[in-house]
């Protein structure tokens with residue numbers, strides 16, 4: 001029996017020339033911009049016109065490549081060591097696309113497509129799964145695919161988060177710090193139409209709180225805020241920019257939407273918001289790493305795969 005695991009993520013530019021392709025593919029996704037064609041293509045053009053140079057500058061500061069690429073490749077190598085399947089990754093908006101990986105795995109007996117999104121959203125999980133399955137259909141192998149909608153309730157995934165928070169705290173007293181879970185934002189409109197993302201984020205926070213309590217780690221205060229707002233629409237609130245104003249002198253931010261570090265974590269949270277934090281009088285501002293190749297996260301992915309095998 002030949003099995004393949006395919007980790008599915010959003011992607012990020014592999015070099016500065018790919019920034020435009022990344023944004024173009026993202027904003028032409030009907031799950032990201034809800035408007036019908038040709039209005040969607042027009043909106044996409046407009047956003048790219050306004051955003052391309054800012055985005056390029058952000059990626060230049062990160063070394064000309066999205067951090068998502070390296071962290072994903074490393075995760076693939078680490079997972080490969082503990083499973084009886086060949087591990088691949090594919091990206092929704094940048095190379096390697098679903099079609100590139102489907103070509104490699106088409107002769108496998110079973111294909112386990114695991115989203116790198118722990119929370120369900122139509123804009124991320126559904127978009128990736130639908131794209132992967134539709135591509136598999138064109139190769140007549142869609143019946144081989146098993147997938148999962150969300151796993152924010154997985155114990156080992158939550159333990160990985162607590163590991164990262166502890167690493168960020170180092171030997172300092174948790175009671176002196178405020179912990180803020182930063183989630184990637186989404187327009188309020190998408191949520192009002194029934195998207196599960198915010199519900200899953202808030203439930204995830206409760207799972208982490210439970211694990212923190214079990215490990216006897218108590219923070220001064222625990223909060224949730226939303227980052228990465230783009231455009232004039234109303235997004236999920238509170239916005240991270242506003243939340244930072246309310247905080248005390250010692251803060252740990254945990255990037256809860258992500259399983260691997262990317263431009264939103266190492267760029268926006270680490271490089272951009274640190275400036276705002278200084279301005280608002282935060283003296284000790286720390287950002288936790290995403291799970292990446294954390295031991296407990298590898299166990300989580302392995303357990304998701306093993307459970308899917310039984311289905």
Ligand SMILES: C=CC1=C(C)c2cc3[nH]c(cc4nc(cc5[nH]c(cc1n2)c(C)c5CCC(=O)O)C(CCC(=O)O)=C4C)c(C)c3C=C
Nearest residue numbers: 010011012013032055066068121123124184257262263264
């Ligand atoms: C309408 C716009 C966007 C929606 C909706 C959205 C949802 C969403 N995105 C992620 C995860 C990531 N987003 C990343 C980058 C990014 N996202 C948007 C816009 C929307 N995201 C933009 C314009 C960008 C590019 C960066 C910028 O110009 O500011 C990334 C990082 C990719 C990388 O290169 O490292 C991730 C990851 C989630 C989880 C989500 C909804 C749940």
Ligand SMILES: [Fe+2]
Nearest residue numbers: 010184228264
């Ligand atoms: Fe995004």
Ligand SMILES: [Fe+2]
Nearest residue numbers: 228229264268
């Ligand atoms: Fe952003």
